[in-house]
Amino acid sequence: MKILTLGDSFTKGSELRNPALSAWPTILGNLAGATVTNQAEYGGSNDMMFRKAIESIDQERYDYVIVAWTETHRMEICLNEPRYMERRHYPAGPISINHNWGDMRWAKEYYTDHYNEEFFLRKWLCQVVALQEYFMRMGQKYLFLNAFGNQQILPKYNIATKNHVMSQYFMGWPDEGIVEWTYGLPKGKYGHPLEQAHELVANKIYDYIRN
Helix, strand or coil: EEEEECCHHHHHHHCCCCCHHCHHHHHHHHHHEEEEECCCCCCHHHHHHHHHHHHHHHHHHCCCECCCCCCCEEEEEEEEECCEEECEEEEEEEECCCCCCCHHHHHHHHHCCCCCCHHHHHHHHHHHHHHHHHHHHCCEEEEEEECHHHHHHHHCCCCCHHHCCCHHCCCCCCCCCCCHHHCCCCCCCCCCHHHHHHHHHHHHHHHHHHC
């Protein structure tokens, strides 16, 4: 069995002692006897997940593609040349940014003066519906879940696109995700779930897939 996982730091394993061994995709792979390709990125955006999901299954098929969506205000851009920012070097190519990227003057101005929460939520819902339809057309089994952010803002807006989300393939839809499942468990300095929480998430996803 082969599984592809896409997500942000909650899926990559930020603040874990050994992410390669104890992030939930690795634990899930051990439970399912599967080879897992974890393409999550620290600070990853839904734009990135949407793009990578389509590009990945266009090249290789998986028994499951699991997408752990993140908060909607992040977006993917493309650097035309390498750049030093946010205290590290970034190569040319796609990169996810958010409202905290003060090293990019235009990004700070955009999020300060032009950011609209409802617009970004609408864009993400369109990505969810488009990707689920694409997976179905391609005969690709998949599972969606939320890491954090989306389940908190979904009730604020009456958006008809929500009605087109196939809830049987979206764990916890619409009001639960990793944050809710791991409430009360130890977290790192920056709020990321730690080993016990990753084990819980992996077991929860494994049970969902089996059933």
